[in-house]
Amino acid sequence: MLAALAVVGVLLLGPLGTIAIGEVDPSATWRSGSRESSGQSPSPADEPRAVVQVFAARTVGWRGAFGVHTWIATKRSGATEYVVHHVIGWRVFRGSGAVVTQTGTPDFRWFGAWPDKLVDLRGDGVDATIDRIETAVAAYPYPGTYRAWPGPNSNTFTAFVARQVPDLRLDLPANALGKDWLPATIVDRTPSGTGWQLSLVGLLGVAVGLEEGLELNVLGLNVGVDPGEFALRLPGFGRVGPARDAGAATTAP
Numbered sequence: 001m002l003a004a005l006a007v008v009g010v011l012l013l014g015p016l017g018t019i020a021i022g023e024v025d026p027s028a029t030w031r032s033g034s035r036e037s038s039g040q041s042p043s044p045a046d047e048p049r050a051v052v053q054v055f056a057a058r059t060v061g062w063r064g065a066f067g068v069h070t071w072i073a074t075k076r077s078g079a080t081e082y083v084v085h086h087v088i089g090w091r092v093f094r095g096s097g098a099v100v101t102q103t104g105t106p107d108f109r110w111f112g113a114w115p116d117k118l119v120d121l122r123g124d125g126v127d128a129t130i131d132r133i134e135t136a137v138a139a140y141p142y143p144g145t146y147r148a149w150p151g152p153n154s155n156t157f158t159a160f161v162a163r164q165v166p167d168l169r170l171d172l173p174a175n176a177l178g179k180d181w182l183p184a185t186i187v188d189r190t191p192s193g194t195g196w197q198l199s200l201v202g203l204l205g206v207a208v209g210l211e212e213g214l215e216l217n218v219l220g221l222n223v224g225v226d227p228g229e230f231a232l233r234l235p236g237f238g239r240v241g242p243a244r245d246a247g248a249a250t251t252a253p
Contacts, residue, residue, distance in 0.1 A: 011221035014236030015065035026062040033111025041107040050126035051075040054119035057110035067177035070158040073106030074130045082106040087157040089146040129167045136164035141183045150202035151181025159191040166193030171211040173238035174222040
C-alpha cells in the first residue's frame with residue numbers, strides 16, 4: 001500500500017509542476033477565456049482541398065493541470081466552412097447529448113487555452129477519411145454519459161473515433177485523461193492504430209504502439225517513453241521532447 005501511494009505521489013508531481021511553472025492558471029474560468037481562432041487552420045477560401053485536423057487544449061482552471069480537451073475538425077473538398085466534432089460535459093448535465101457536431105471555427109482557443117495541432121490531413125483521400133469519421137461519430141457508444149475522470153469524456157470520444165479511423169494515426173498526449181477508457185473491453189488498438197493497449201476502466205493499464213511508444217496508466221496518470229521521437233510522456237505535461245512536425249499537412253493513405 002505504501003509503495004502504491006508513493007507511485008501515485010510521484011506521478012502527481014507532473015500536474016503540480018504545470019502549476020508551479022505557470023503553464024496552468026488555476027484561477028481561470030469559463031467566462032474569462034477566449035474562443036478566438038489560433039490561426040492554425042487554413043481558410044476554406046485558401047484551401048479548396050479536404051482537410052481533417054485534430055486539436056488538444058488544456059481544460060479550464062485547475063483541471064488543466066491534469067488534462068486536455070480534444071476535438072476533430074473536418075472540411076470536405078470545396079466546402080466553405082468547417083465542421084467540429086467533440087464531447088462537452090455540461091450538455092449531459094443539462095439533459096442534452098454529449099456529442100456536439102456543428103459548423104464553426106476549427107482551431108479555436110479552448111476558453112483561453114492554446115490548442116496544439118495533433119493531426120493535419122489534406123488532399124487526396126481525405127474526403128473518404130471524413131466519411132469514416134462521421135460514421136464513427138454516429139457510433140460513439142456513450143452519447144448520454146460524461147465523467148471527467150476516469151471517463152468517458154471528450155478524450156474517450158476522440159480516441160474512439162481514432163480507433164475506428166486509423167488513417168488519422170492519432171497519437172493522443174499522455175495528459176488526454178479518458179483516452180484509455182475502452183468501450184466494453186479491456187484490450188483494444190491504441191488510438192493511433194499502430195499498437196495495442198490493455199486498460200481496466202481507464203484506471204490501470206499499459207499501451208505499446210509505434211506512435212505512442214510505451215505508456216503506463218495508474219489512476220489515469222500516464223507515464224512513458226516514445227523512443228521514435230526521443231520524447232517522454234508525462235502526467236500533467238503530456239509530451240516532453242523535441243518539437244515534432246505534427247502540424248505539417250499530409251495526404252491521407
